[in-house]
Amino acid sequence: MVILFYRMKKDSYKKLGDAIKKSKRITIVTHMNPDGDAMGSSLALSLYLQKLNKEVKVIVPNAFPQFLEWLPESKKTMNFQLNEKKVKTYVSKCDLIFVLDFNNFKRIEKLGEFLSETPIPKFMIDHHQQPEDLAKYYLHDVKACSTCELVYDLMKGMGHAKMIDKKIAECLYTGLMTDTGSFRFSSVTYKTHLILAELLKTGMVPSDIHSAIYDTYSRDRMKLLGLALNKMHILPDNKTAYIALSESDLKTFNYQKGDTEGMVNYPFSIKGINFCALFTEWDGIIKISFRSKGKLDVNKFARANFSGGGHINAAGGKSNLSLEETVEKFVGLVSSKKK
Numbered sequence: 001m002v003i004l005f006y007r008m009k010k011d012s013y014k015k016l017g018d019a020i021k022k023s024k025r026i027t028i029v030t031h032m033n034p035d036g037d038a039m040g041s042s043l044a045l046s047l048y049l050q051k052l053n054k055e056v057k058v059i060v061p062n063a064f065p066q067f068l069e070w071l072p073e074s075k076k077t078m079n080f081q082l083n084e085k086k087v088k089t090y091v092s093k094c095d096l097i098f099v100l101d102f103n104n105f106k107r108i109e110k111l112g113e114f115l116s117e118t119p120i121p122k123f124m125i126d127h128h129q130q131p132e133d134l135a136k137y138y139l140h141d142v143k144a145c146s147t148c149e150l151v152y153d154l155m156k157g158m159g160h161a162k163m164i165d166k167k168i169a170e171c172l173y174t175g176l177m178t179d180t181g182s183f184r185f186s187s188v189t190y191k192t193h194l195i196l197a198e199l200l201k202t203g204m205v206p207s208d209i210h211s212a213i214y215d216t217y218s219r220d221r222m223k224l225l226g227l228a229l230n231k232m233h234i235l236p237d238n239k240t241a242y243i244a245l246s247e248s249d250l251k252t253f254n255y256q257k258g259d260t261e262g263m264v265n266y267p268f269s270i271k272g273i274n275f276c277a278l279f280t281e282w283d284g285i286i287k288i289s290f291r292s293k294g295k296l297d298v299n300k301f302a303r304a305n306f307s308g309g310g311h312i313n314a315a316g317g318k319s320n321l322s323l324e325e326t327v328e329k330f331v332g333l334v335s336s337k338k339k
């Protein structure tokens with residue numbers, strides 16, 4: 001069931017705190033193809049809950065990119081795709097399941113089917129549009145720039161801001177930085193910067209985090225970016241730019257998970273562009289990233305046309321058509337302005 005009001009769904013910190021207090025064994029689950037916010041928020045929450053003497057496991061539906069491996073305790077996470085049995089055994093014996101940085105079990109495919117069938121209470125912390133009614137406890141706000149912002153709110157709301165140490169701060173900073181395109185998207189507010197200031201008090205070094213995430217390109221990744229920019233198409237009448245990369249393009253440059261991260265944003269540097277799309281073909285499926293500026297709602301666009309969703313200005317989707325047919329469909333939709 002999809003609930004109608006979705007601007008904010010938030011229980012009191014008292015209720016949220018009580019749910020945590022009475023749980024001993026906790027699972028944290030995040031979305032497919034985990035990004036900086038998914039990993040940062042999950043690991044920060046895990047470190048915090050461990051300080052409260054909880055037994056915690058972070059589950060990822062599939063592998064996360066190499067450039068996030070430096071995150072504290074990332075190696076302790078369990079990959080559902082590789083350890084289905086172990087994950088199911090752990091989850092079955094836990095008291096509470098946190099659902100972080102996503103809000104619809106379809107988003108995590110087979111793991112979602114399993115979780116939706118367990119009676120264990122779920123606790124959603126998320127900032128995407130249109131949350132499914134899947135949880136008992138909610139800390140949901142589409143105005144939050146990242147799930148990391150909400151994890152910070154949770155700790156502060158529980159009166160535990162002082163428990164945020166350097167490691168937790170590094171995790172939170174990662175999500176705040178990656179989900180805001182290094183603090184330049186319209187989701188950034190004065191509150192984002194107040195949180196950053198608090199995180200910096202722990203001694204964490206922002207430039208180290210930036211380097212660890214962004215200055216790690218392989219030569220192949222950089223060359224793939226060159227190819228992508230060369231292949232970029234512009235629809236000037238629609239203020240739109242798109243890039244389509246075939247499986248063979250990716251293979252030419254020895255594609256590794258995460259190599260196309262951030263690529264979708266490059267065409268925004270062209271004056272006037274307010275809608276960008278990136279199509280990547282892998283294993284016969286076309287994964288799509290949409291980005292927009294201003295009021296153009298790519299969450300709606302992705303939901304209506306490409307079985308996806310996300311935020312107003314950043315969303316994703318997929319297509320079972322061929323790469324060419326998918327691009328054709330997209331160009332047709334954009335040209336007819338059905339956004």
Ligand code: 5GP
Binds near residue numbers: 104107128290315
């Ligand atoms: P990205 O383009 O970076 O993969 O995703 C952009 C945003 O849209 C992220 O917040 C991500 O969680 C969301 N998103 C990406 N793909 C999908 C999808 O297939 N379904 C839904 N509901 N959200 C998606």
Ligand code: MN
Binds near residue numbers: 037038101127146179
């Ligand atoms: Mn996020």
